[in-house]
Amino acid sequence: MFYKSSDNIDDLMRAVFARLLSNNTNDFDVRSSRKGDSREIFGVLLELTNPRARISRSQSRARIYSSLGELIWYISSNNSIEFIEYYIPGYSQFSDDGKTANGAYGPRIFSKGIDNAEISSRTQWQRVIDTLSQRNGSRNGIIQIFANRDAEIDSNDIPCTCTLHFAIRNDKVHLHTHMRSNDAFLGLPHDIFSFTMLQEIAARQLNCEIGSYQHSVASLHLYSDTDKRKFKTLAQAYLDEGLHDPIQMPRMPDGNPWPSLNEVIKAEAEIRKGNRTYGPTVELNPYWTDFLTLLRIYYVTIKRHGIEQEEAAALIEKIIDPTYKLFVLDRIERKLGPARRLLKILTAGKIQ
Numbered sequence: 001m002f003y004k005s006s007d008n009i010d011d012l013m014r015a016v017f018a019r020l021l022s023n024n025t026n027d028f029d030v031r032s033s034r035k036g037d038s039r040e041i042f043g044v045l046l047e048l049t050n051p052r053a054r055i056s057r058s059q060s061r062a063r064i065y066s067s068l069g070e071l072i073w074y075i076s077s078n079n080s081i082e083f084i085e086y087y088i089p090g091y092s093q094f095s096d097d098g099k100t101a102n103g104a105y106g107p108r109i110f111s112k113g114i115d116n117a118e119i120s121s122r123t124q125w126q127r128v129i130d131t132l133s134q135r136n137g138s139r140n141g142i143i144q145i146f147a148n149r150d151a152e153i154d155s156n157d158i159p160c161t162c163t164l165h166f167a168i169r170n171d172k173v174h175l176h177t178h179m180r181s182n183d184a185f186l187g188l189p190h191d192i193f194s195f196t197m198l199q200e201i202a203a204r205q206l207n208c209e210i211g212s213y214q215h216s217v218a219s220l221h222l223y224s225d226t227d228k229r230k231f232k233t234l235a236q237a238y239l240d241e242g243l244h245d246p247i248q249m250p251r252m253p254d255g256n257p258w259p260s261l262n263e264v265i266k267a268e269a270e271i272r273k274g275n276r277t278y279g280p281t282v283e284l285n286p287y288w289t290d291f292l293t294l295l296r297i298y299y300v301t302i303k304r305h306g307i308e309q310e311e312a313a314a315l316i317e318k319i320i321d322p323t324y325k326l327f328v329l330d331r332i333e334r335k336l337g338p339a340r341r342l343l344k345i346l347t348a349g350k351i352q
């Protein structure tokens with residue numbers, strides 16, 4: 001059993017990687033899993049006491065674009081591989097038909113008629129919100145993702161997340177996630193990002209603050225290095241980066257976030273198609289416009305061949321929260337090395 005509590009995600013990842021790279025006699029070398037050899041801690045509880053400190057400040061694990069893309073994939077109730085591959089190349093390895101992901105969390109959380117359809121015409125999300133609005137102390141605010149029938153079929157994508165258990169305690173929304181299986185290097189930072197965002201969305205809907213985030217995992221593992229993948233080496237490189245300054249995302253604005261989230265969902269689809277000047281017709285809080293700016297920057301700096309330097313610089317200047325600027329500049333530098341012209345534009349401009 002492994003337990004670690006911290007107010008930021010980097011402390012949690014550092015503790016997990018250090019343990020998995022040590023030869024702790026309580027851990028296991030797992031050789032017969034279908035996804036490859038790994039080192040495993042069986043039985044883990046991680047607690048993030050400040051769920052807004054959900055993005056790693058490291059060079060190697062700061063995954064703002066793919067985390068945001070995956071979150072929007074979930075909340076738009078989508079299971080398309082084309083959509084998620086745009087943000088997470090290689091996701092198709094999980095697909096059985098190359099087009100959809102059987103285990104996609106979005107439809108299971110946000111569509112009617114999935115899993116619990118026999119007993120409810122509501123989405124699982126709506127049921128949890130209704131339950132917690134009606135009875136504050138409820139212990140039934142549970143979204144079930146892994147279903148028994150998942151284990152019956154031979155699929156490349158059996159959901160790794162079993163339950164998302166929301167509870168209101170002392171007027172704060174706490175979330176306890178349970179995963180049967182979690183890849184410590186690739187999956188963990190993405191899953192913590194998405195689930196703490198869902199926690200904050202639920203908190204705003206329920207007119208509460210966020211409490212703590214608890215991440216329980218049965219098999220938390222680090223894949224061994226192979227010809228194609230070097231996860232152990234990368235985890236060691238992350239540790240060698242040294243201490244990372246914790247950072248936190250801004251607070252999601254008060255009120256029901258869904259009207260704004262729906263605008264973000266619409267705009268994301270347009271930007272992904274290349275329509276990067278698309279903007280919502282209603283005015284959004286800067287919290288949300290920053291998301292759209294990040295999605296446009298991702299399109300312009302990462303997805304297109306050849307970086308549109310003036311356009312990228314202008315977009316970067318539009319970012320309101322300075323935390324995101326750090327991520328964007330770090331990522332551009334990593335992609336391009338000394339991107340001389342762009343960096344010159346940026347340093348000559350107003351960006352600190």
Ligand SMILES: O=c1ccn([C@H]2C[C@H](O)[C@@H](COP(=O)(O)O)O2)c(=O)[nH]1
Pocket residue numbers: 033034035156158160161181182183184186187188191
């Ligand atoms: O949200 C997810 C989805 C998948 N995985 C990882 C965990 C495993 O490494 C792999 C799935 O393999 P199996 O547990 O199904 O063998 O994907 C995660 O970490 N998080």
